[in-house]
Amino acid sequence: MQQLLLFLSRNQSLIYKAFLFIAATFLIIYMLPKGGQFKYNFQKGKPWQYENLYAPFSFTIKKETETLQKEQEAIRANAIPYFDFDVDIVTDSRASFNEILNEVYVDSLFAISETAVQRIGNIVIEDVYTKGVVDAIYSYSGDRLIYLKKGNEIEEITYTQLFRLENLKKRVNTAVTNNNAIEVRELLQKILARTIQPNVSLNVKLTEAAIEAEINAINPNRGIIEKGGRIVAKGEVVEGDKFQILNSLKAEYQSQVWSQSNYYWLMIGYSMLVMLVFLMLFLFLKKYRPEIFYNNTKVTFIFFNIFLMVFLTTIVVKLDAKYVYVVPLCILPLILKAFFDPRLGLFVHVLTILLLGFVVPNSFEYMFLQIIAGIVTILTVSELYKRANLFISVGQITIIYIIGYFAFFLIQEGNIQVLHWETFGYFVLSGLATLFAHPLIYFYEKIFGLVSDVSLLELSDTNSKLLKELSNKAPGTFHHSLNVANLAEAAANEIGANAMLVRVGALYHDIGKMTNPTFFTENQVNSINSHNELDPKESAQIIIDHVINGVETARKNNLPDRVIDFIRTHHGTSLVYYFYKREKEKNGEVDENDFRYPGPMPFSKETAILMMADSVEAASKSLKEPTSSKIDMFVEKIIDGQMEQGQFLNANITFKEIQTIKKVLKKKLNNIYHLRVEYPE
Structure with a gap:
């Protein structure tokens, strides 16, 4: 027992590093996607660099995102809206008309009897409420089909069949055929204008539910590739259908439901790769930065920053992958340079990007841009205590991001017509987030006892x-x-x-x-x-x-x-x-x-x-x-x-x-x- 305690006391630094190594590996693996990794890298418009690729299993060809969006837009444009018909308003309007007419009608003033006027008014009410009265203005054409819901019954009519209040005067004039009854027309127009109320309104909830049901019923696939079928030949340019088929195979490969046995092998593979990355970090520190390697606080600080960047990026990718460039990854080399030296900052930055390659979409593009941005960070950020230097460097880093992304887009699409301009805004946000390096450095100094x-x-x-x-x-x-x-x-x-x-x-x-x-x-x-x-x-x-x-x-x-x-x-x-x-x-x-x-x-x-x-x-x-x-x-x-x-x-x-x-x-x-x-x- 004493020998064990003696061994632990003498080797506590190495034991702590081993614990840190294992803990960091498990945490990173926990955040990585639990699916297979597609072993081929390909780009739109580039030749296929590998041997002929045959389908390893049968899979469906996914529709392109643009195609699915167009189908959804078409469903929304052609969807039949639902309108609610309120029967109680019809009853109230009829009763209100009869009551007001009894109050205001004087026989000596009109050529038609009160009974005749009442009959004409009720005919008009019955007529305008046949399909219903609508007051709100909707952007539907007259021949647009709509569903009219009366209680539990649904009737299909055209939008023009609904009565609009601005047509009431014309309808009253048509109902009163006696040319000498001008006063009666005016009386009916006034009373009916007060009593007839809109009783048809758009049922937004039901309409949206119907649209969503149709959208959910869209088939995301447009075909099937049978097992053993050739997908792409060596040297063939990856574009059009070939590009979409390869993307479908990649998505299918990454989203497969793994068996328990496959899952364990997957975890073993991830563990080996993540451990390899951390092993390289330890070897670098031991050989070139021994004063850091033997300082557990500094080693913990480096591992904490790597984990923080992987954690933030993973969260953003899970929420929405298009915001992945908002994560200010260049803060990592900047902070490590402030506390240690540029070489260590760039080395850790590259290792972190290697880990993120498992997490982000378009990993080659992402890794290329982030490594270039990290190099620019190391080369440009000097004398961090001068505030102007940080602003200038952040501007340079943002420009490098934009130029790199623009170049990749040109290579992949061959034009700028469908350029995603909002991505440039994400790069600007990333640059602004990098300015938080100063308060973050102060925080780290207090927590880890380091000096910048x-x-x-x-x-x-x-x-x-x-x-x-x-x-x-x-x-x-x-x-x-x-x-x-x-x-x-x-x-x-x-x-x-x-x-x-x-x-x-x-x-x-x-x-x-x-x-x-x-x-x-x-x-x-x-x-x-x-x-x-x-x-x-x-x-x-x-x-x-x-x-x-x-x-x-x-x-x-x-x-x-x-x-x-x-x-x-x-x-x-x-x-x-x-x-x-x-x-x-x-x-x-x-x-x-x-x-x-x-x-x-x-x-x-x-x-x-x-x-x-x-x-x-x-x-x-x-x-x-x-x-x-x-x-x-x-x-x-x-x-x-x-x-x-x-x-x-x-x-x-x-x-x-x-x-x-x-x-x-x-x-x-x-x-x-x-x-x-x-x-x-």
Whole structure:
């Protein structure tokens, strides 16, 4: 049991990575479509690249989307509408007419008796309500068939058979045949206009239900391909019927109902592919980014972002696949570049797209566009802390999307007549969503404890609390740190390293000197040297402790680990040479470990640059009557000495880059001392 616990404690990092690997694989597989994958890639208008294809099973040919839409439109255009006939309104209208007539009719004023007028009025009412009265205006032609629903009975009539209220006056004139009864006509027109109410209205619910029933009854197929029949020959252009048949075969293949046995094989296949993708990620991190590989927080951060992009894309595809380009996939390389480096950002972006190839339709087109957009993101987004740069880069990414999609459309359709212009709007929305990178970066910094260039910009402010404290307690060290920051930043810019990170690291690399500021030469304001009263070994320990004190101070002030790395490595494992020599002269035998910094040695270009700049700037103060030639020899001697000690063995820096850094440091020191080139006498 103890051995098991010991094994678990020693290998907890690897065990966590194994758990993350398995969990991520299961989550991704859960989101992938549970159907077969069509093993052929084809494009409209392109030749068939494979051998002759024969139908592996019998299947139906699906109608094209445009054909189905036209059939649906035809059904809607020709559908017979349903109208409701209200019998109660007829009864109410007749009763209302008789009542009003009794109230207003005066025998002495009219040539026709009240009974005759009542009879004529009832005839008119009976006539107009024969098929029903309609008042609303519908866009139906007169000969359009309609269904008139009276209770449980349905009668088929033409739309023109319904009576319209504007024809009432004409109908009354026709009913009153006595030419001397003008007053009667006017009376009937007024009374009937008040009493006759529309009793026929369109039954929208029933009409739509009938239309939907007809649409659902549409046969989505237009033919059958028998098993063994040839579908397409090698080299044959995929267009027209061939393209539709291939699409039908692909849809049938992906929507097959899998047996339990097939389903397990399908899951095994998916698992192997997804695991292969994640294995490539782990191998890349272990070989090229070991500092990330051994940091579980950073590995978790990368996996979380991959899962987030796959999750969002899967949700969008399930809702409506045409919105798939709205998902701002370019946020992924942008964020990873902000926290790590461009190469890792692009690598993870490509791996994520490989996973999404199982999810999205038109996978080749999607993968091509997204990879190109990811490359553009990496190439264009620089100095993310400058807000204008992000807007410019998002504009460039959107343009690349539009150009790529337009090119694919031309290849597939051969014209722009049926171009889906709304897709360009999706690309614009994706670009706007990419602008959320800034708040997302801030969120990730708080959750995962990472640091981006935006945070580095904030840390580089010399008015920050910690740097103000350094300038008050150790003004000489603060001035030295500013000089080192300028030298290191210039060198980093010259070789393409992270200049902002180097500058921030340089500003904070000596904060440990605040504990005992007077034991460091740059802070001694008089000729009294505190080390004169100490043993060389004690003095060396105080000097060495400024690294340890610096790390503790940085952690108390919540400085990011990437900045703390500069404090730990800026002296590497070098000797405190001055006190080492004094001890050797005093006692002869000396243990070097008592005078050696704890390390570690620099493990990146940035930390190596700081070591060079720090050593050169500090030692340059000891030069008497500096000249250009002295500075050149001096810089060469210090950096060559560090190389001989193997201080840069763990840093991914080349000899060429070191030579470039030497040139920058020489030039900057000459500018600091206002030196010119020495001319021969």
